[in-house]
Amino acid sequence: MPYTIWVKCHDEVLRAEREALAGKVIGEFSLPTGARLGCFLDDIDWERFKNDHGRSNRGIHVPTTNVPQCPNLLEFNWPDYVARAITFPDELGLDEYVCDNVIYLHGSTCLSRVGLTMTLAHELQHFLQHANHWQEWAWNSIIVRLTEEEFMGTRIYPWDLPIEREARIVSKQVAEKICGAQPVELYVDERVRKTVDQNDRSDWQFVQTLRDSRPYELANENRELIQGLRAYGSSLKAILQEFKNDPCFNHHPRCKDLNLADFFADDA
Ligand SMILES: [Zn+2]
Numbered sequence: 001m002p003y004t005i006w007v008k009c010h011d012e013v014l015r016a017e018r019e020a021l022a023g024k025v026i027g028e029f030s031l032p033t034g035a036r037l038g039c040f041l042d043d044i045d046w047e048r049f050k051n052d053h054g055r056s057n058r059g060i061h062v063p064t065t066n067v068p069q070c071p072n073l074l075e076f077n078w079p080d081y082v083a084r085a086i087t088f089p090d091e092l093g094l095d096e097y098v099c100d101n102v103i104y105l106h107g108s109t110c111l112s113r114v115g116l117t118m119t120l121a122h123e124l125q126h127f128l129q130h131a132n133h134w135q136e137w138a139w140n141s142i143i144v145r146l147t148e149e150e151f152m153g154t155r156i157y158p159w160d161l162p163i164e165r166e167a168r169i170v171s172k173q174v175a176e177k178i179c180g181a182q183p184v185e186l187y188v189d190e191r192v193r194k195t196v197d198q199n200d201r202s203d204w205q206f207v208q209t210l211r212d213s214r215p216y217e218l219a220n221e222n223r224e225l226i227q228g229l230r231a232y233g234s235s236l237k238a239i240l241q242e243f244k245n246d247p248c249f250n251h252h253p254r255c256k257d258l259n260l261a262d263f264f265a266d267d268a
Pocket of ligand 1 (some may be wrong): 124126163164167
């Protein structure tokens, strides 16, 4: 089986419902052959992820790797019960991941069918981007490493980043298909009203406006965005070098092909 779903929930009926819904959401995506995906649906909010990734965080996608120099298992602050589910001890007694991508959803995300569906679909789209559009995925990881001051200077909002925009478009479409357009509209309206901060409100207001069902041109949108960041070329160049030195990324066969000169031709 290319994926495993773990649902932490004391109510057996609810647990079965959430597992079935997650399976239905996953069924909307063509998973890459050979991929080993693990989805963990929690029944509490894991505060450390809220602290690390922002209060508005509802779930995450983490590409995992058993590359020895990459310490992301230890550093990632998984809840113990998630770490136990997604790893096994190898012959040296070291933890190895049982899957190459993990999606985690907080408990509050799973309280509503639409919430679970939208966030799971959003993270699944990141999983597909990582598998099928690794370079665009990687450029996103590079851009978000600009300093806070630089990032604010770009006037790019998180939902303007192409992989984020695509994930929002796809997640809304999948949720409308599975849960119906009206429940999705009500859920998004409620998120706008019960927002945790101004950025989160603007993010959900952006989702409110999404109506287009045309396929999103991820590579083109990514190219356009980076070409607009010429003023940050020297910072991006330094971050790219750090990225290429990072064992968590440089084991990927396409890492060596990342080149800013592809976007800023005269800087080659
Ligand atoms: Zn995202």
